[in-house]
Amino acid sequence: MGFDYWLVHLIWTLPPATLLTAAYWPFFTRLEITKILILINIAVLSTIPWDSYLIRNRIWSYPADAVVGHKLFEIPFEEIFFFIIQTYCTSLLYVILTKHLVLPAYLLPRKGNFTKAIGSAILMAGTGIGIIFTSSKNHLTYLGLILVWALPVLAFQWLLCGNFLLALPKRPILLSILLPTFYLWIVDSLSLQRGTWVIERGTKVDIQLWGSLDLEEAVFFLVTNVMVVLGLVTVDHALAMAEYDMVMTKPADSHQSSIAQIFWSYMTSQWRSFDVRFLEGLNAAIEKLSQKSQSMYLGSAMFQDRLRIDLVLLYSFCRVIDDLVDEAPDSKTAQANIKEASQVLHWRFSTKRPTKPLYEYLEVENGPEQTSALTPLLSSIALLPASRLTLKPLLELLSGFEMDLGFSAEKQEFPITTESDLQLYAHRVAGTVASSLLELVFSHYGMDENKYDRAQQERIINSGQCMGQALQYVNIARDIKRDAAISRVYIPSSWLAEEGITPTDVLASPDDDKLAIFEDRMLRKANDAYEQSVGAIDELPKEARGPIKTTIESYMMIGGMVRKRRQAGIKEEGKLKVPLWRRLRLAWWEMSVSHS
Structure with missing residues (x-):
């Protein structure tokens, strides 16, 4: 009787499992926990017969002085725990590294049949070689x-999820496999050297990669980690199809399918077709968001399932129209873009409009050749979840962009004249974006009328609009110099006049220390709006509470950084952002609080 094997767990396997769990705990979803538990059960049940055969x-073998002695089918309990802890650590690492992925985006058909066929042939050939070796x-x-034990499983996984796997980004997949593999190679080499477990001579090729690491052990840990990751990819493939179906369903369904239902649907619809235009538009929306606002893209990963997809599509529309206005060659073109957006939005949200996708009707009106490549604006509107949004906030957003077009340094026109103009x-x-976001939240998680009546929803949405204004005031305080570079001054002219300053003076000297008083006044206004509306966050559904609070607090943190920058006399250099480590710490705390 000995404790060497348990010491391996205490020193080598439990610490990384504990650290990963503690770091990720607030971000765990019920679905992710279920996914990992499923993989652990499959790993244990499939490994016990094979491991028992090897020992018998x-x-x-395991020296008597290295294990406590309790066994199941001749397998020491320490070894069974190894199956559990390895699967858990690899699975959790995969979940962390792929958290940011919008899974349905990878359902888009790709040319990979030849690669998939080659992979299947290699796995089957390897199985044949394994039979000969055995x-x-x-x-x-x-x-x-x-080889005989692992490769048929890998072949089955490859058959199910091969195309989906090929579509996924390669880096998180490879890291999920290689990091735990290299780590376990080190653990195994040290354990073999100590004699914690022994591979009998005469059954191995007796080639060591380094130290005491046998070739077979290196292959074993590599293929087992590949099996775990491919198992998770297979589950994610099924979830991607389920999320796609939920998003494409017009009325929001608050009841998600069970794991059993998702699995059955997955196994019976392997070769189904998808709306390619929707998936292409979703990919474009994700790319747009990740390029224009990486923090917003990563932050959206804290939202779950179909709500996250709806939010990505909403954010994409906001970014597209914002760029079409700010980057237009002239005011006339920008105004035309706003007018076009208004017209298409009215049509998109018309109660008389048939339920077919927008692009099908554009083809009838404009011809398939002209519509084959939708403009970014039309595509972003076509993808908006119109059944879960209302038109008014989106039209008000366009009115805000029209106010931006009212700036003209040449004509001395500055539309933010009074504090009321600033608030508007x-x-x-x-405020309109916050309103639309909350509409989506209540559409997905507020269907129970006993929990959220209409009056309560409206009150929370009004608070959200106020909070949106607070965040915009922070943006204005931060970006005085950046806005001046495009001839815009969002500080009310009435404020400036109190200090004998004009908007033209701001354009000429955006670094002037005299502007500190307006920067501080804008931040105080932001804090007032924040204090007025922050309490409503606690009334939100728990699925959205943490992510929304994280986004808000990150913005308010920027306000504090603006004050410190001005107090330290640091001139603005680039866009002020909260460091990643501070955002992660904030997200960890806010998500922890929301789950408590």
Whole structure:
């Protein structure tokens, strides 16, 4: 009786499992926990017969002074725990590294049939080689048993999710496999060297990669981690199809399908077709968001399932129209873009409009050739979840962009004349976005009328609009110099006049220390709006409470950084952002509080 094997867990396997769990705990979703538990059960049940066979046939063994002695089918409990802890750590690492992915975006058909066929052929050939090695009953036995046990499973996984796997980004997949593999190679080498477990001579090729790490052990940990990751990819493939179906369903369904229902649908609809235009538009929306606002894209990962997809599509529309206005060659073009957006939005939200996708009707009106490549504006509007949004906030957003077009340094025209103008502008460009966001939240998680009646929803949405204004005031305080570079001054002219300053003076000297008083006044206004509306966050559904609070607090943190920058006399250099480590710490705390 000994504790060497348990010491391996205490020193090597439990610490990374504990650290990963503590770091990720607030971000865990019920679905992710279920996914990991499913993989652990499959790993244990599929490994026990194989491992028991190896021990009974003296291919590997455990010295009596290295294990406590309790066994199941001749397998020490320490070894069974190894199956659990390895699967858990690899699964959790995969979940962390792929958290930011919008899974349905990878359902888009790609040319990968040849690659998939080659992969299947290699796996089946490897299985055949394994059978030959196993039947030889010599130094190739252990390697053959690994191949015979693992490769058929990998072939089945590859058959199910091969195309989806090929579509996924390669870096998180490879890191999920290689990081735990290299780590376990080190653990295994040290354990073999200490004699915690032993591979019997005569059943192995007796080639060590380094130290005491046998070739077979290196292959074993590599293929087992590949099996775990491919198992998770297969589950994610099924979830991607389920999320796609939920998003494409017009009325929001507050009841998600069970794991059993998702699995059955997945197994019976492997070769189904998808709306390619929708998936192309979703990919474009994700790319747009990740390029224009990486923090917003990563932050959206804290929202779950179809709500996250709806938010990505909403953010994409806001970014597209914002760019069409700010980057237009002239005011006339920008105004035309706003007018076009208004017209298409009215049509998109018309109660008389048939339920077919927008682009099908554009093809009838404009012809398939002209519509084959939708403009970014039309595509972003076509993808808006119109059944879960209302038109008014989106039209008010366009009115905010029209206010932006009212700036003209040449004509001495500055539309933010009074504090009321400032409030109206902040409501239009930010309060409306908050309103639409909350509409989506209540559409997905507020269906129970006993929990959220209409009056309560409206009150919370009004608070959200006020909070959106607060965040816009922070933006204005931060970006005085950046706005001046495009001839815009969002500080009310009435404020400036109190200090004998004009908007033209701001354009000429945006770094002037005299502007500190207006920067501070804008931040105080932001804090007042924040204090007025922050309490409503606690009334939100718990699925949205943490992510929304994280976004808000990140913006308010920027306000504090603006004050410190001005107090330290640091001139603005680039766009002020909260460091990633501070955002992660904030997100961890806010998500922890929301789950408590």
